[in-house]
Amino acid sequence: MPNMLSNILGNIFARPATRAYPAVRRPPFSGARGHIVFDTKSCGFCGACSRRCPSAAIVINRTDKTLTFDPFRCIICEACVEVCPRKSIAVDSQYRAPAYVKTVEVHTLPAPPEEAPRAAG
Amino acid sequence: MSARTVIPFGPQHPVLPEPVQLRLTLEEERVVEAIPAIGYVHRGIEKAAELNEWVQNVFLVERICGICSFLHALCYCQGIETLLGVEPPPRARYLRVVWGELHRLHSHHLWLGLLADSFGFESLFMQFWRNREMIMDLLEMTAGNRVIVSTCTVGGTRRDIAQEQASEILRTLDKVQNELDKLLPVISNDYTVRSRTVGKGVLPKDKAIRLGAVGPVLRASGVAQDVRMIGYAAYGELGFTPVVEQAGDAHARLLVRMKETYQAIDLIRQALAHMPEGEIITRVRGNPRGRTISRVEQPRGEVVYYLAGNGTRNLERLRVRTPTFANVPALVQMLPGCELADVPVLVLSIDPCISCTER
Ligand code: SF4
Numbered sequence: 474m475p476n477m478l479s480n481i482l483g484n485i486f487a488r489p490a491t492r493a494y495p496a497v498r499r500p501p502f503s504g505a506r507g508h509i510v511f512d513t514k515s516c517g518f519c520g521a522c523s524r525r526c527p528s529a530a531i532v533i534n535r536t537d538k539t540l541t542f543d544p545f546r547c548i549i550c551e552a553c554v555e556v557c558p559r560k561s562i563a564v565d566s567q568y569r570a571p572a573y574v575k576t577v578e579v580h581t582l583p584a585p586p587e588e589a590p591r592a593a594g
Numbered sequence: 595m596s597a598r599t600v601i602p603f604g605p606q607h608p609v610l611p612e613p614v615q616l617r618l619t620l621e622e623e624r625v626v627e628a629i630p631a632i633g634y635v636h637r638g639i640e641k642a643a644e645l646n647e648w649v650q651n652v653f654l655v656e657r658i659c660g661i662c663s664f665l666h667a668l669c670y671c672q673g674i675e676t677l678l679g680v681e682p683p684p685r686a687r688y689l690r691v692v693w694g695e696l697h698r699l700h701s702h703h704l705w706l707g708l709l710a711d712s713f714g715f716e717s718l719f720m721q722f723w724r725n726r727e728m729i730m731d732l733l734e735m736t737a738g739n740r741v742i743v744s745t746c747t748v749g750g751t752r753r754d755i756a757q758e759q760a761s762e763i764l765r766t767l768d769k770v771q772n773e774l775d776k777l778l779p780v781i782s783n784d785y786t787v788r789s790r791t792v793g794k795g796v797l798p799k800d801k802a803i804r805l806g807a808v809g810p811v812l813r814a815s816g817v818a819q820d821v822r823m824i825g826y827a828a829y830g831e832l833g834f835t836p837v838v839e840q841a842g843d844a845h846a847r848l849l850v851r852m853k854e855t856y857q858a859i860d861l862i863r864q865a866l867a868h869m870p871e872g873e874i875i876t877r878v879r880g881n882p883r884g885r886t887i888s889r890v891e892q893p894r895g896e897v898v899y900y901l902a903g904n905g906t907r908n909l910e911r912l913r914v915r916t917p918t919f920a921n922v923p924a925l926v927q928m929l930p931g932c933e934l935a936d937v938p939v940l941v942l943s944i945d946p947c948i949s950c951t952e953r
């Protein structure tokens with residue numbers, strides 16, 4: 474015990490080593506892998522990301538031009554980010570909050586603005 | 595002969611966070627026989643590795659173990675690189691040493707804390723775990739994640755360590771070493787630590803070799819055997835000599851791991867100092883064909899990967915022999931003769947990682 478005594482006495486008066494989470498949060502490091510964000514405007518629906526994804530979190534439907542992403546399967550490995558030829562996938566350093574219900578994200582091509590007048594005419 | 599009692603030790607046990615059961619036959623307080631039973635957390639990873647493509651398997655094998663994830667990926671990648679005839683660039687080999695040793699450092703901290711916890715030395719446990727957080731932060735800073743770093747890939751590494759990150763690593767390691775300096779006398783001389791570990795679970799040298807023990811368990815019995823001696827990654831260029839202790843008891847295993855934390859710090863400093871500039875990844879073409887064995891020294895000992903490729907995107911077979919599996923026979927031989935109260939300490943002294951072992 475004598476070896477640890479100074480340590481123990483010091484700890485009585487020292488500030489806690491932990492943070493008062495969630496009131497106090499440490500910002501993530503800049504390169505941290507928090508979650509994946511898609512930019513479907515530039516996506517070509519080629520399916521490269523879906524073929525590389527090790528956890529089958531991305532499903533591409535080429536005819537409907539939809540990209541279905543299951544964030545609860547995603548392990549944030551960045552493999553899709555590396556293979557995407559159009560750089561449509563990025564990593565955000567903030568991790569997602571936990572959730573009670575598992576949901577999937579469906580991304581589609583944003584409707585082109587001139588589509589409505591053409592339909593009318 | 596006095597009456598015998600059989601006590602099921604685990605799979606849930608307050609001091610043993612590993613899902614293994616030991617059926618202990620006791621005579622009064624003394625253990626006469628220990629029979630291990632495993633199979634609680636089998637996840638079918640080897641089969642999944644045949645279904646995934648070999649590029650994707652890097653992420654799968656990392657998840658065999660949360661504590662030494664990088665070293666699993668390293669072992670797998672080295673095997674695939676052998677099959678493909680690819681040589682990773684020199685900078686990548688040094689980066690692999692840095693991340694590999696950071697993993698060893700945090701793994702040993704975790705274990706040192708758990709051992710202290712197993713004999714009720716809570717303040718020591720907290721000191722080690724507080725120290726460990728600094729290393730976890732280094733991993734998050736350099737790799738983007740605390741535990742599953744995913745930086746190793748076939749042909750090199752996926753991330754680089756920039757100059758300012760390297761300086762931050764060196765600064766943090768100084769702090770870690772400072773803290774370790776305060777804990778080393780506790781580990782080596784403290785009455786509580788010594789009375790619970792010295793002379794417990796002695797594994798003589800010849801027995802350790804015969805039972806096929808690996809890693810710190812083997813080195814604590816006086817055998818200078820460490821896979822890093824074959825010089826994979828950049829270890830060949832860093833002048834590596836294994837840490838060896840002679841006593842073969844739980845205290846010797848404790849000292850081996852404590853000294854290896856210092857050694858890991860030293861290896862990271864050396865690797866950062868000698869790291870050459872240049873590429874971090876070579877382009878990889880084709881699919882693996884043939885069979886190979888790949889070996890890496892993990893914090894718990896030697897891990898062996900057997901890979902069989904048939905020229906397609908899927909491997910024919912992936913087999914993993916984890917260090918804990920090799921150390922279980924030694925553990926079963928250590929236990930008879932000890933007191934029931936010493937069982938947790940002895941089980942922990944081999945640093946069991948059952949989730950790894952069962953995959
Ligand atoms: S790889 Fe990129 S471009 Fe191709 S489908 Fe995925 S996100 Fe779209």
Ligand code: SF4
Nearest residue numbers: 526547548550551553
């Ligand atoms: S980060 Fe990895 S797991 Fe997540 S979607 Fe991309 S490839 Fe799949």
